[in-house]
Amino acid sequence: MPLHAYLTLAATLFAIGLFGVVTRRNTIGILLGIELMLNAVNINLVAFARFNGDPTGMVFTVFTICITVAEVAVGLALVILIFRIRRTVIADHLDLLRG
Amino acid sequence: MTLEPLAFWALSALLVGSALAVVLTKNLFHSVLYLALALTGTAGIFLALEAEFLAAVQLLLYAGGVVTIVVFAIVVTERLVGERITQTSRQIVNGVIISGGVLIGVLTFLARAPLPAARPPLPGDVTRAIGQALLSRFVLPFELLAVLFLAALLGATYFARPDD
Amino acid sequence: MTDSAQFALYCLLLPAGSFLLLAVMAPLRRSGRPAGFISIVFSAAAFGWAGRAWLASSREVFQPPLLWEWIPAEAGPLATVGVLADADSTIMLVLVALVSFLVQVYSLGYLAQEPAPGLGRYYAYQSLFAFSMMGLVLAPNFVQLFICWELVGLCSYLLIGYWYQKPEAARAAVKAFWTTKAGDVGLLIGIVLLWQRTGTFDFLELLMQVDAGTLPLEGLGLVTFCIYLGAVGKSAQFPLHVWLPDAMEGPTPVSALIHAATMVTAGVYLLKRLDWLFALTPDVLALVGWVGAFTALLAATLGCVQSDIKRVLAYSTVSQLGYMMAAIGAGFASAGFLHLLTHGLFKALLFLGAGAVIHAVGSNDIFQMGGLRRSMPQTTIVFLVGTLSLAGIPLFGGFFSKEEILGAVWAGGLTGPFAMLVLAAFLTAFYMFRVVFIAFFGAPAAEGHGGHAGAGHGGVHLHDAPPSMTLPLWLLAILSVGVGLFFTVHHPEPEFAAPGWLTPLAIAVAGGGILLAWLTYHRRAVDAERLAAVFGLVREAALAKFWLDDFFEAVYRGGLLAFSRAVGWMDRYLVDGIVNVLSAWTLVLGDRLRRIQSGQPQDYVYGVAFGLLLLLVLIQWPR
Numbered sequence: 001m002p003l004h005a006y007l008t009l010a011a012t013l014f015a016i017g018l019f020g021v022v023t024r025r026n027t028i029g030i031l032l033g034i035e036l037m038l039n040a041v042n043i044n045l046v047a048f049a050r051f052n053g054d055p056t057g058m059v060f061t062v063f064t065i066c067i068t069v070a071e072v073a074v075g076l077a078l079v080i081l082i083f084r085i086r087r088t089v090i091a092d093h094l095d096l097l098r099g
Numbered sequence: 100m101t102l103e104p105l106a107f108w109a110l111s112a113l114l115v116g117s118a119l120a121v122v123l124t125k126n127l128f129h130s131v132l133y134l135a136l137a138l139t140g141t142a143g144i145f146l147a148l149e150a151e152f153l154a155a156v157q158l159l160l161y162a163g164g165v166v167t168i169v170v171f172a173i174v175v176t177e178r179l180v181g182e183r184i185t186q187t188s189r190q191i192v193n194g195v196i197i198s199g200g201v202l203i204g205v206l207t208f209l210a211r212a213p214l215p216a217a218r219p220p221l222p223g224d225v226t227r228a229i230g231q232a233l234l235s236r237f238v239l240p241f242e243l244l245a246v247l248f249l250a251a252l253l254g255a256t257y258f259a260r261p262d263d
Numbered sequence: 264m265t266d267s268a269q270f271a272l273y274c275l276l277l278p279a280g281s282f283l284l285l286a287v288m289a290p291l292r293r294s295g296r297p298a299g300f301i302s303i304v305f306s307a308a309a310f311g312w313a314g315r316a317w318l319a320s321s322r323e324v325f326q327p328p329l330l331w332e333w334i335p336a337e338a339g340p341l342a343t344v345g346v347l348a349d350a351d352s353t354i355m356l357v358l359v360a361l362v363s364f365l366v367q368v369y370s371l372g373y374l375a376q377e378p379a380p381g382l383g384r385y386y387a388y389q390s391l392f393a394f395s396m397m398g399l400v401l402a403p404n405f406v407q408l409f410i411c412w413e414l415v416g417l418c419s420y421l422l423i424g425y426w427y428q429k430p431e432a433a434r435a436a437v438k439a440f441w442t443t444k445a446g447d448v449g450l451l452i453g454i455v456l457l458w459q460r461t462g463t464f465d466f467l468e469l470l471m472q473v474d475a476g477t478l479p480l481e482g483l484g485l486v487t488f489c490i491y492l493g494a495v496g497k498s499a500q501f502p503l504h505v506w507l508p509d510a511m512e513g514p515t516p517v518s519a520l521i522h523a524a525t526m527v528t529a530g531v532y533l534l535k536r537l538d539w540l541f542a543l544t545p546d547v548l549a550l551v552g553w554v555g556a557f558t559a560l561l562a563a564t565l566g567c568v569q570s571d572i573k574r575v576l577a578y579s580t581v582s583q584l585g586y587m588m589a590a591i592g593a594g595f596a597s598a599g600f601l602h603l604l605t606h607g608l609f610k611a612l613l614f615l616g617a618g619a620v621i622h623a624v625g626s627n628d629i630f631q632m633g634g635l636r637r638s639m640p641q642t643t644i645v646f647l648v649g650t651l652s653l654a655g656i657p658l659f660g661g662f663f664s665k666e667e668i669l670g671a672v673w674a675g676g677l678t679g680p681f682a683m684l685v686l687a688a689f690l691t692a693f694y695m696f697r698v699v700f701i702a703f704f705g706a707p708a709a710e711g712h713g714g715h716a717g718a719g720h721g722g723v724h725l726h727d728a729p730p731s732m733t734l735p736l737w738l739l740a741i742l743s744v745g746v747g748l749f750f751t752v753h754h755p756e757p758e759f760a761a762p763g764w765l766t767p768l769a770i771a772v773a774g775g776g777i778l779l780a781w782l783t784y785h786r787r788a789v790d791a792e793r794l795a796a797v798f799g800l801v802r803e804a805a806l807a808k809f810w811l812d813d814f815f816e817a818v819y820r821g822g823l824l825a826f827s828r829a830v831g832w833m834d835r836y837l838v839d840g841i842v843n844v845l846s847a848w849t850l851v852l853g854d855r856l857r858r859i860q861s862g863q864p865q866d867y868v869y870g871v872a873f874g875l876l877l878l879l880v881l882i883q884w885p886r
């Protein structure tokens with residue numbers, strides 16, 4: 001398959017992930033959407049690495065995966081903390097930044 | 100390689116389908132399971148791209164670790180609440196417009212970009228190349244990753260500690 | 264430098280020195296009488312130098328001005344100051360110095376009851392005035408003239424408002440200032456216009472341009488008219504004459520000096536100085552003549568209905584100024600100037616005499632005086648001398664100059680003004696002798712009022728004034744008679760041919776006025792009330808001062824207040840309004856914009872996504 005097939009796939013996944021981020025009410029649901037977007041990025045990186053013959057893209061992917069893992073851990077810890085304080089996981093209710 | 104286009108289309112269908120399920124399912128727990136499925140599909144795509152190491156990493160860390168963490172978080176919050184956490188979506192039309200717009204933008208960009216159509220031959224052992232690059236050229240980010248993990252570990256532990 | 268210029272310079276600097284001394288050394292000024300003595304000594308010395316300057320200038324043939332550069336510029340100095348001591352300016356200098364000196368001596372007696380600091384302030388102002396008036400008279404160019412013109416106006420304000428605690432005095436001072444200012448604006452415009460056309464302020468240079476015929480003539484009428492406006496204000500011509508009667512709120516010596524002999528004559532002096540310029544614009548001169556004659560007649564009618572002795576004299580001054588202007592308008596400025604000199608003497612005399620009366624009686628009202636000739640014989644004699652001069656009786660100072668004016672106006676072809684002036688002469692004699700008969704003759708008024716009009720003796724014991732006041736009176740009286748006799752003996756050649764019937768007409772008119780006054784107020788043969796009823800409408804109008812004051816007040820106050828209200832409205836609703844609208848819009852816009860900050864992170868993601876979209880579009884746009 002040509003490169004842009006993989007890139008199209010990645011773009012589609014990215015769009016779906018974005019849709020999930022802006023639409024979901026539950027904070028954890030938003031995090032799942034973010035996971036999808038990151039996944040799409042990884043696919044992009046690996047596809048370019050393969051088609052350019054340069055393993056640097058794959059090294060980058062390793063880094064991305066690791067950082068994502070750390071981010072998920074901390075993010076979920078925060079969600080639990082917020083839940084303890086505010087008794088809600090619904091993102092609509094977390095509007096302290098409201099102008 | 101006629102197997103490869105077939106594998107690609109099958110995996111694509113799986114991926115897109117499970118991704119849509121992730122963002123549209125009402126039950127959060129079901130969303131997580133669909134995510135696991137999507138992550139596995141991604142691992143398959145990696146295999147189709149002849150990046151076996153990464154496919155393994157994806158399965159181990161993502162489909163294994165991340166999904167587990169999320170499940171635990173759901174369980175904890177659900178237990179605290181004491182009921183099934185359901186969810187509805189908000190402002191679907193806006194979301195469709197925005198994500199559709201991004202999609203169309205990227206696709207039109209891709210349509211004009213000059214991209215190589217065929218794969219060059221494999222430059223030797225990919226895994227070995229990754230390992231060597233990690234420890235020579237990218238050794239600094241590699242070490243920093245360790246620091247990052249430490250920080251994330253400490254942070255997560257601190258945030259989620261029980262109330263005293 | 265010529266002798267006359269040198270002496271004139273000394274004369275000029277002496278009152279300046281006196282003013283500086285009194286202004287700077289506050290303890291000296293606050294001591295009162297010593298300040299007065301210093302001022303008097305300086306003014307006496309100034310009179311001496313003025314006399315020498317006059318004698319020197321009559322000997323010299325050509326007197327170039329003495330100039331110092333003031334504002335340097337590339338093509339010659341822009342403005343100079345100095346002394347132009349020719350025949351006209353030095354004789355005027357003598358008049359100013361003399362009357363100033365006599366008035367200052369007189370003030371020692373008149374203001375004897377004043378507190379010492381006030382007296383010192385008075386003498387400081389007197390010295391400043393003397394300096395300013397001399398500077399105006401000796402000015403070689405328009406710049407110095409205008410500066411001294413304004414200074415003289417300032418001194419008038421300060422001295423009219425000397426008793427500033429009295430609201431009428433304060434108001435009168437402001438009124439004088441504002442009314443003359445209206446004329447001064449015209450003068451300034453005229454000066455600048457003239458400079459624009461000719462490039463110079465200097466009188467001699469302008470005279471040379473006129474003689475050489477190089478002065479641009481077009482639009483010169485506007486220039487001379489504007490300059491004339493300054494004279495209208497300062498010399499109390501109609502319609503800007505309204506300040507002079509009110510200026511009588513000041514002390515009587517001030518009225519004698521400023522509002523009889525010197526400051527008000529500055530306008531006449533200016534026109535005399537520039538008669539060669541005005542000769543180029545005969546239309547403006549005709550206007551000058553008509554306005555002057557009309558002013559003379561108007562003021563004479565107003566003088567007939569006044570009961571305040573100083574107001575009568577004030578209106579008489581306005582009337583005589585009108586005479587001088589009429590002569591200038593007829594083209595014979597020297598006749599007007601001669602009347603200026605003689606009038607200065609006998610009007611100062613009349614005012615000072617009135618001051619003695621007021622000082623003794625304690626009131627300005629002539630109906631509260633009566634039979635003063637028995638209790639104040641000296642004052643009666645000198646006052647009679649002045650009145651006869653003013654009425655224009657032969658052998659007295661005013662007769663000859665008044666006849667000159669009538670002849671000049673007739674010879675200049677202004678018959679309308681001539682008729683007005685003749686009628687005014689009749690009225691002048693009438694109202695002056697009305698005052699004489701009511702105040703000095705007849706029965707004394709009711710006893711027992713000791714009011715205050717400067718320093719109160721008042722009441723039962725009326726007597727002549729102290730020597731400090733009577734000596735100047737006698738001096739002025741002798742001078743008036745002396746000048747009259749001099750002109751009777753040495754009848755100089757007039758510039759025009761006067762008709763033979765002029766002298767008898769003048770005498771007859773004056774005599775007729777005196778006769779009518781005698782019949783009405785002394786013999787009671789003609790009933791004053793019936794006489795007034797004959798001129799009923801005119802009398803009403805005269806009592807209301809022809810509603811001029813009301814008109815000015817309505818226009819000035821009404822106009823100014825309306826304008827202020829309009830400006831205030833604009834400021835509040837338009838200027839403030841614009842600012843307020845802008846700020847309101849800012850607030851509303853900010854209020855609407857803050858809704859973007861919903862606090863919900865997903866909305867921010869929308870923002871990011873939107874930005875990403877924009878980026879994608881931007882990248883692809885230049886194809």
